Amino acid sequence: MMTLDGLRSFGADVNDGLARCMNNEAFYLKLVNMAVSGEGFAELSDALSKNDLKSAFEAAHKLKGVFANLSLTPLYKPTNELTELLRHETPGDYQALLNEILAQKARLEAL
Amino acid sequence: MVNQKKCFDSDHNEKRLVLVVEDEQVNREMLGLMLSAEYDVLYAENGEAALSVIREFSSSLSLILLDVLMPVMDGCTLLSIIKKDDDLKRIPVIVLTTEKEYEVKCLKLGASDFIKKPYDAPEIVLARVQRIIELAESTYIIQNTEFDRLTGLYNQEFFYRYAEQYDRLHPQAEMDAILLDVQHFHLINALYGHDFGNLLLTVIADEVRRCLSDIGGLVCRKEADMFLLYIPHGVDLPDLLKRIQSVVTRHTGNSTVKLRMGIYPLADRSLDIMLRFDRAKLAKDAASKGKHGTSVAYYDDSLHKQQLRSQQLIDELDHALESGQFEVYFQPKYDVRGDEPVLFSAEALIRWNHPEFGFISPGVFIPLFEESGLIFKTDSFVWQRTVEQIKTWREKYGIIFPVSVNVSRIDLFDPILAEHFTELTNKAGLPNSAILLEVTESAYTEDSRSIVDMLEKIRSRGFKIEMDDFGAGYSSLNMLATLPIDVLKLDMSFIKNITANKKNLYILELIMQIKDKLGVPVIAEGIETREQFDLLKGMNCDIIQGYYFSPPVPADKFEVLLKEKVKK
Structure with missing residues (x-):
């Protein structure tokens, strides 16, 4: 069962994310669950495995926006980094960043 | 939604x-x-x-x-x-x-x-x-x-405000107030459709705007086809009009569209801004009434005097009605179908005996009262007097003598006009057929649906309708078959030019040929000479009115004719 304290221990800036939800705790938790179970992760993995960098950028960019709005900092950081690499298709270790994102997702799901 | x-x-x-x-x-x-x-x-x-x-x-x-x-x-x-x-x-x-x-x-x-x-x-x-x-x-x-939605020009309210602002910022500037419009715009709309009308207005607006970006000044669309321009004095305005006209002709591909300009040059700044444009409009109106083909007209001293006098007449109307300055005259109409002309009916006509100006022609004050919305006052005065007169004659001579009265286009927008007439005849104990209503042809063509509805309503109560000035405007013979008309009254211009203009003669003959088939008798008015009388009688015209028989006369003089009729 996900709780605000759990999210805090995960590293989320809970007060910040909560404020955007008019301090409605249930609504915030609902959106966090929605974000974790969304299709964005699969789209990103998929695009990267096909080396479709344009689609990968779009998927990463979208995830980044959601994580930023919910203040899920541990997810936001690697997603942001990956987005910036993909934006100009800068060579880098995309896979390592994806792994980091998926690891943080798993941590969140384990709460 | x-x-x-x-x-x-x-x-x-x-x-x-x-x-x-x-x-x-x-x-x-x-x-x-x-x-x-x-x-x-x-x-x-x-x-x-x-x-x-x-x-x-x-x-x-x-x-x-x-x-x-x-x-x-x-x-x-x-x-x-x-x-x-x-x-x-x-x-x-x-x-x-x-x-x-x-x-x-x-x-x-x-x-x-x-x-x-x-x-x-x-x-x-x-x-x-x-x-x-x-x-x-x-x-x-x-x-x-x-902004005006169609043309993107200012609307008049903002235009006046900006013009005043312009005056404040340019205290020494000499300005011309100008009104620009399209001749017979409503007719153009009717003939070519509203899309064409709208196109025409946007072409004018665009060209005026282009011109003004060179010469300075302001422009707005006041309403319909009326544009107001406030521009520095010194511009060659006839040339400006030519320039706009040529662009309009080119863009619309229609050379019948003619623009007009009324100009109040060196507009007096002490006058309210709206009054300055009223003067430009007055110049335009005066020009369009007068000589044909005048496309540029200026407001001058004589117009100014005329304007003052018009205002005086408007101001004095109520007093004139109360003090008996108005009188109703009757002009006889003769049935000429038989060997001898027979007194058939009369037209009631208003006369104004002004204590200062003497006799004022109805041609002067009727258009004035029509424009200022006062015509109902004089019209209903005539209606009332006419009904009273018919009643008096009935009591004296035992006959109901039908008389026609003029009904202005504007009167026809009064929703209770039919009730008004019925009340008049009821009070006098007269049948509705005692009154004939003369309605000018242009009323039918202008806003036809509502006017036709009103006329049908009046006619269904037993009043007879005469279409006046037939042939002066844009009527078609087709109207005779479809519109509520009992009698057709030819425009006087037919008669005036009848000997000089062969075409008029042919048209007259044509009308006379079909009138019987349509079952609509024809009245010719303005007959002055024996020659005209013979010509019309020869053409099988039904009824004749004019100085040839008698000018309009006061009721007591008319009674002489009536007595003779009764004797016979």
Whole structure:
């Protein structure tokens, strides 16, 4: 069962994310669950495995926006980094960043 | 669907409607939660879905919040569609983006503002949304009141205000007040359709605007085809008119469209700005009444004197009615179908014996009272007097002698006109057939439906309708078959030119040939000579009125004719 304290221990800036939800705790938790179970992760993995960098950028960019709005900092950081690499298709270790994102997702799901 | 007015309600009983376009559900719901405190919120998850929502709610949407990167149709594409669409472009769009490069692009496409991700605190988002909505609404109000929708020129209210401002900023400038319009514009609309009329107006507006960017000054569309120009004195105005005229002819491909100008040169600044343009209009009106083909007319001293006198007549009307300055004269109409002319009817005509000016021609005061909306007063005076006279003659001679009265076009817009006439005849104990109503031909062609309805209503009560001035304007023979007309009265110009103009003669013969088939008798008025009389009688004209028989005479003189008729 996900709780605000759990999210805090995960590293989320809970007060910040909560404020955007008019301090409605249930609504915030609902959106966090929605974000974790969304299709964005699969789209990103998929695009990267096909080396479709344009689609990968779009998927990463979208995830980044959601994580930023919910203040899920541990997810936001690697997603942001990956987005910036993909934006100009800068060579880098995309896979390592994806792994980091998926690891943080798993941590969140384990709460 | 919610009415457009809702956007401007000052009491906030109803919430404004906003649309969130965002493909990511988390973001959509988060924004929705923030906004739903203050607004009704609609959602769409891509540009294409959004467009159909926007079209459906185009008149009630107050704002669109738009994400940029979306599947199917992205935000930039949607934004450019909205801002190019005349029905939609008033709706402000706030773009949801973190990307600097999109900010510039979206601003160029017409975005009003941005909201970044992560979103600011709800209070900040709401404040931005509110500010953009207010800004868009006040801009919309200003644009819709300041500018004429069709031509994009100022409307008259703002025009007058800017003209006054111009005067303040240029205290020494000498200015001309000008009125520009299209001859017979309503007819052009009727002949070629409103789309053509509108095209014509926009072509004029565009060309005037182009000219004014060279010579300076202001322009507006006052109403219909009437443009007002306030420009520095010294411009060659006939030349300006020629320039606009040639562009109009070229663009419309129609050389029958003619423009006119009334000019009040060196407009007096001590006069109210509206009065200055009234003078320009007066010049234009005077010119269009007078010599044909005058396209430029100036306001001058004689017009000024005429204007003062007109105002005096208007001011004195009530007093003149009360003090008996008006009198009703009767001109006989003779039935000429038999061997001997037989007194058949009469036309009641108003006379004004002014204590200062003497006899004033109805040709002077009737148009004046028509324009100023006072004609009902003199018309109903004549109707009343006529009914009383018919009643008196009935009591004296035991016959009901029918008389025709003039009914102005403007009277026909009075919804209870039929009741008014019925009341008159009822009070006098007369049948409705005792009164014939003379309605000028142009009334039928101008705003025909409502006028025709009114005439049918009056006719169904037993009053007879005479169509006056037939052939003066744009009537067609077809009208005779379809309109409520009992008698046709030929325009006097037919008679005047009958010997000089062969074409008139042929037209007359044609009318005379078909009138019997249509069952509509014809009256010729203005017959002065034996020659004219013989010609018309020879053509099988039914009834004749004119100085050949008698001028209009007071009731007591007319009675002499009536006595003879009774004796016979």
